[in-house]
Amino acid sequence: MAEEFMVVKDLYKSFKDLKAVNGVSFSIYKGEIFGLLGPNGAGKTTTIRMLSTVLEADKGEIIIGGHSVKKDAEAVRSIIGVCPQDLALYEDLSALDNMVFFGRMAGMEGKEAKAQAMENLKLMGLEGRAKGKVGKFSGGMKRRINLAIALMGSPQLLFLDEPTVGIDPQSRNHIFENIQGLQKKGLTILYTTHYMEEADRLCNRIAIMDGGQIIALDTSYNLKKQIGSPEKVTLEDVFLKLTGRSLRD
Amino acid sequence: MKHLTHIWFIALKDLKIFAKDRASVFFFIVFPFMFIVLFTFLLQGTGGEDNRVELHMATREASGGLSQQIIGAIVTPDESLLKPGDPVIIWDKDYEASRQAVIDGELEGLLAFPADFTQSVMTGEKTKLEIFSDAGATYARAALNSIAGAISSQISTDKVVIDASISLLVGSGAIPADSESIDRATQQLLNAAMSGAAPGGSDSFLTYKIVNVGDVEAGNASDFVIPGYLVMFVFFAAAVSAQRIVWERQNHTLERLLASSVKRESILGGIYTGTFIRGLIQIIIFWVVGILVFNVDLGLSPPAVIILSVLMVIMSAAFALMLATLARTMRSAASLAVLTSLLLAPLGGCWWPSFLYPEWLQNIAKITPHAWATSGFNKLMLFGADFGDALPSMLALLVFALIFGIIAAWRFRTSAT
Ligand SMILES: Nc1ncnc2c1ncn2[C@@H]1O[C@H](COP(=O)(O)OP(=O)(O)OP(=O)(O)O)[C@@H](O)[C@H]1O
Ligand SMILES: [Mg+2]
Numbered sequence: 001m002a003e004e005f006m007v008v009k010d011l012y013k014s015f016k017d018l019k020a021v022n023g024v025s026f027s028i029y030k031g032e033i034f035g036l037l038g039p040n041g042a043g044k045t046t047t048i049r050m051l052s053t054v055l056e057a058d059k060g061e062i063i064i065g066g067h068s069v070k071k072d073a074e075a076v077r078s079i080i081g082v083c084p085q086d087l088a089l090y091e092d093l094s095a096l097d098n099m100v101f102f103g104r105m106a107g108m109e110g111k112e113a114k115a116q117a118m119e120n121l122k123l124m125g126l127e128g129r130a131k132g133k134v135g136k137f138s139g140g141m142k143r144r145i146n147l148a149i150a151l152m153g154s155p156q157l158l159f160l161d162e163p164t165v166g167i168d169p170q171s172r173n174h175i176f177e178n179i180q181g182l183q184k185k186g187l188t189i190l191y192t193t194h195y196m197e198e199a200d201r202l203c204n205r206i207a208i209m210d211g212g213q214i215i216a217l218d219t220s221y222n223l224k225k226q227i228g229s230p231e232k233v234t235l236e237d238v239f240l241k242l243t244g245r246s247l248r249d
Numbered sequence: 250m251k252h253l254t255h256i257w258f259i260a261l262k263d264l265k266i267f268a269k270d271r272a273s274v275f276f277f278i279v280f281p282f283m284f285i286v287l288f289t290f291l292l293q294g295t296g297g298e299d300n301r302v303e304l305h306m307a308t309r310e311a312s313g314g315l316s317q318q319i320i321g322a323i324v325t326p327d328e329s330l331l332k333p334g335d336p337v338i339i340w341d342k343d344y345e346a347s348r349q350a351v352i353d354g355e356l357e358g359l360l361a362f363p364a365d366f367t368q369s370v371m372t373g374e375k376t377k378l379e380i381f382s383d384a385g386a387t388y389a390r391a392a393l394n395s396i397a398g399a400i401s402s403q404i405s406t407d408k409v410v411i412d413a414s415i416s417l418l419v420g421s422g423a424i425p426a427d428s429e430s431i432d433r434a435t436q437q438l439l440n441a442a443m444s445g446a447a448p449g450g451s452d453s454f455l456t457y458k459i460v461n462v463g464d465v466e467a468g469n470a471s472d473f474v475i476p477g478y479l480v481m482f483v484f485f486a487a488a489v490s491a492q493r494i495v496w497e498r499q500n501h502t503l504e505r506l507l508a509s510s511v512k513r514e515s516i517l518g519g520i521y522t523g524t525f526i527r528g529l530i531q532i533i534i535f536w537v538v539g540i541l542v543f544n545v546d547l548g549l550s551p552p553a554v555i556i557l558s559v560l561m562v563i564m565s566a567a568f569a570l571m572l573a574t575l576a577r578t579m580r581s582a583a584s585l586a587v588l589t590s591l592l593l594a595p596l597g598g599c600w601w602p603s604f605l606y607p608e609w610l611q612n613i614a615k616i617t618p619h620a621w622a623t624s625g626f627n628k629l630m631l632f633g634a635d636f637g638d639a640l641p642s643m644l645a646l647l648v649f650a651l652i653f654g655i656i657a658a659w660r661f662r663t664s665a666t
Binding site for chain 1: 251254255258259262265266269270500501502504505506507508509510511512
């Protein structure tokens with residue numbers, strides 16, 4: 001793993017007085033699953049929104065697949081896929097309509113979009129519900145659709161912002177296997193979650209973020225080693241040790 | 250090309266979502282007609298045939314004079330054949346009584362020929378048509394003025410032709426060269442020219458244009474009600490859809506769109522196109538039902554009415570876009586939409602004719618696109634105006650649309666996230 005697919009240098013973003021992202025730098029290698037962990041309000045989503053060209057950074061540089069987000073956002077948009085933390089779906093439309101629509105928005109032709117939509121629905125175990133109205137889906141199904149849409153247009157880099165929140169172990173497992181399958185296909189993935197075992201299991205490297213800054217970045221194994229025997233301590237122990245026990249807003 | 254397909258698919262998606270919402274479709278199509286039916290019914294008593302403008306004509310010449318021929322040619326033979334809004338032309342045989350009636354305010358106006366009318370025309374002397382009119386009766390006065398203008402110009406051209414013909418006839422010896430014979434021949438020709446057409450017939454020698462100024466009431470209440478409600482509901486339906494962009498943001502789908510290959514302008518364009526198409530559907534339904542069910546008369550220039558309607562939709566959709574980029578929440582977008590619609594509709598003359606307002610209020614109303622739209626429709630459909638007269642309204646709507654659109658584009662760029 002040598003080639004850096006994404007390079008982030010000195011990223012800053014404030015909302016009025018609040019420094020949501022306060023000097024973040026890191027790189028993600030090609031084909032890697034990179035975990036971004038942190039307590040509520042750490043600045044993970046804000047970081048992802050800047051990386052995915054939705055939000056303009058106050059300062060800093062982002063290079064994705066060789067393209068600068070600032071100078072060539074369009075090139076960046078053509079190679080990324082986003083699964084937002086909040087469900088981003090048209091509840092009145094069918095699963096297929098949702099998928100095809102966003103496929104179109106990713107620049108695909110009608111037939112191509114439809115074929116890929118069916119393929120991705122199948123991947124998420126939803127091919128039988130393609131014509132069903134998304135609004136009538138269960139929470140887990142909606143989460144899976146939310147993720148499936150991010151795959152439309154065959155992106156090279158995926159931003160997955162808490163894709164498994166609020167779903168049952170079956171759905172979660174299903175999503176896990178899919179994410180691992182995507183990695184095997186060569187996708188690079190940035191993954192955020194509050195489930196430490198999840199991150200431990202999936203991610204090649206993990207960054208722990210707090211107060212808008214990255215306070216640790218390494219493999220799960222190395223992070224655990226910092227506070228004890230990697231076989232005995234959990235990632236959660238590391239997380240709590242690094243970020244403290246006080247509640248966040 | 251890619252951007253156009255993006256715009257189209259965003260619009261299509263919005264239309265699909267809209268079509269699935271039964272309640273809004275009902276509100277959008279059926280609700281306006283309930284208002285129209287109600288108001289047509291309420292206004293019915295105020296319009297109608299009784300309010301037809303009457304134009305009175307009289308002459309002081311003895312029978313056999315040229316003026317008798319002229320009046321005979323243009324007097325209304327059968328009132329039931331007139332179109333709504335057309336005036337009735339009445340021949341008053343008693344000049345003095347009619348004149349007194351105008352002075353007493355019983356008649357709005359009178360056009361009278363002098364006693365020496367034929368004589369003057371024959372000898373080429375100047376003669377004057379008299380117009381008496383009530384100072385307040387602007388419409389009647391303008392109509393009489395233009396009839397007088399038409400008569401005099403017609404007579405002048407006829408006279409030139411006849412004089413030339415006579416001198417040819419005299420030259421060739423067909424008519425004896427004495428003045429009595431010439432006079433007789435001239436009068437025969439003039440009479441023939443003036444009474445050439447059957448009274449009220451299609452090719453009457455006199456054409457006259459009635460300039461409409463001021464207030465005339467609609468012959469058919471729907472002619473007023475439909476455009477007013479069209480303006481109000483097209484605007485309202487569009488304004489309410491301002492929630493769309495805010496909703497798209499709150500639904501987080503805007504975030505997805507912003508991170509996809511779609512240009513910011515295409516997102517805005519797509520949402521705009523969706524709103525525009527819905528407005529278009531609305532006006533098509535409005536006019537089709539209006540014409541088939543309510544017998545609405547589009548006036549002299551139906552294309553002008555159509556263009557004005559489309560411009561109304563273009564402007565309303567732009568307003569919605571602007572509202573959407575100004576509002577932070579769906580609730581505020583909706584309240585702003587309702588508030589502006591309910592304020593601007595009556596001010597702009599959608600509920601009752603704004604020419605009933607005091608002048609200062611009419612001036613204030615000019616800042617509403619509604620006022621321009623309704624005055625355009627009223628001119629076209631009630632006052633017999635033609636395409637050119639509606640141009641200021643069309644232009645104004647276009648300017649409003651541009652202003653709203655520019656503000657929306659600027660706001661969207663600075664506040665998309
Ligand atoms: N648009 C915004 N306007 C104002 N403040 C914001 C905005 N977006 C985020 N913030 C603030 O920035 C900080 C970081 O938020 P962010 O959503 O990035 O955190 P997070 O790490 O994703 O948290 P969570 O785990 O709860 O999702 C928070 O304090 C949040 O309130
Ligand atoms: Mg977050």
